[in-house]
Amino acid sequence: MEPEVPVCSDNSQAHPLQENAGEKTDNLVDVITDKKHRAEEPTATFKVPLSVQLTSPLRSSKPAVALAPTWTMQSETHHIEATVMDMSATSVFDVSMTSEPAVDTADTSFVPNSSPSTTTTTTGSSSSISGQARGWKERKWIVNESKLLELFQKCTTSGAAMCDLNQTVTQFGSRINIIWQCSNGHMGQWESCPNIRGMAENNLFAAAATLFTGSTYTDIADWAGLFNLQLPLESTFYNIQASYLLPVIEKSYTQQENIIKARLICQSEDGEGVQLSGDGRSDSPGHSSKYNTYSFMDDSTNQIVGFEMMQVSQASSSVAMEPLAFKKGLEKILDVGIDVKVVTTDRHPSIRKIMREEYPHIIHQFDPWHVAKAQMYIKFLVFNMEANCIVLQTVKSVPLLLCFQELLRRWMSLQHHITGVHRWEENGMEYRCFHQDLSAEEQRTKRWLKGNSPAFKALQAMIMDTRLIKDLQQMTLFKHTGQLEVFHNALLKYCPKRLHFQYPSMKARTMLAIMDHNENHSTKREQATTAAGGY
16 A cells, blocks of 8 residues: 655645655566567566556567576586576476465565564464465575485486486576486476576575665675585675666655655645755765765654765865765755744854855755864863863863753853852842752852953853854754764664665665654654663
8 A cells, every 4th residue: 555645735736746745656677678679568566665667568468578698607517597488387487476375466575464463383284385385475484405405316207216317407696406317317496486588587686685674795705605504695695786776776765755845845835944955975984085965854743754875975175075065955845835934953153154145035044062072172172271270170061051042041041150140230130040050058169260360261252262262152943963974873773884785785774764764753663661760
């Protein structure tokens, strides 16, 4: 069932994004092509985890040309050639992707079971045994080759013995093919998994499971190599990824993104402004990164609305990638009709200039946490002064007070508090600190700074910093980008900074991370608690 697209509350014409969000994803990837004729063939879809869909041709009586030799390069023998296959011989070339018996023979879509099975034993009538379960739902087993060949000692037709010399074992990545002949001349062929357009089904699943879980071929190959488990070669894995998986991920991501944007368009048309948070993420530490991914999050749902990935070749330097990605990503959001009222970012000077000059109608807020972190270098300067040891205890509370900044006056009152003065007169009015009154013992035992000490002057310089005071005016809404930090942490699963990825793979892995993140937030699950009620 396709997800529903939000509908605006008024009777205005629906936005184009709403009309396209629920369309089927037929004909995602055209795999079988004829160099002379490009005849369109009907396709069927089956769903995989993270709402990703792959396509395969329906059964047809017409002959179909197998895939390029990439899929057959892993054959260890030359007894089987991938040439022209008759798709009517379904026992040999089964291209259906059905995992459940379909009522309509023309419908070969695979819908994953919503409730996970807890059954650990099966009988002879089980759908898994009878072969009715197909695709992702069908269970797979790890079987030793010697135990498998024990099943090919007698002919299934006459019961005659079969000699090992009359058996041909061929490997196609993760699939094993056995051709046998008994002493009476009967011949047969057995394959460990079906074919999909001339490709072993399990080769496709192995590549998909590797990418969709954020793993890499190197990790899986090392594990499989130690276990001596047969997998597709690296070249086959990346060919499958480029031909099938990357287009499928992009199609599925576009569907989810359009649904989210359609909801925000309705929200804008209803007069409710959208508040976004944005933050950039480099693919490697330091100032030598190749990619910068700038993501925009809806503050009301914590879902990623869109992202823009910039390559260093598109900018003058690694540092210049972030503001360019920010501007391009924000323009895409505004172009579809989303009314953005507030954008919260860090204090990047270039982004500040872009917002001030090109988007003056949008309220630009700073994340207080980033502002507090930016002042750490001043603290270290203070700590390195031998005469300023006393400031260590006082300065620890500065970030906490900054995070609860409501008025500029509260920030300016710090210079009175650190000297032990909690009531003072300013402009003919009396002010006081916002904490509770201290007892005489507390006032006496605390180590307050002296007004003429180097420690006080260093800390006062930080409090009275002109740029910082100006930035405080852009923190009045108390907006945070903490959820974006959570997303960036999840992004490390799919795009670890210690590894390098090509641009298409990096983009697809970012899309996977966004779909994973948005799916978790769309369910609105409550935070897990301990038995004692804590977090």
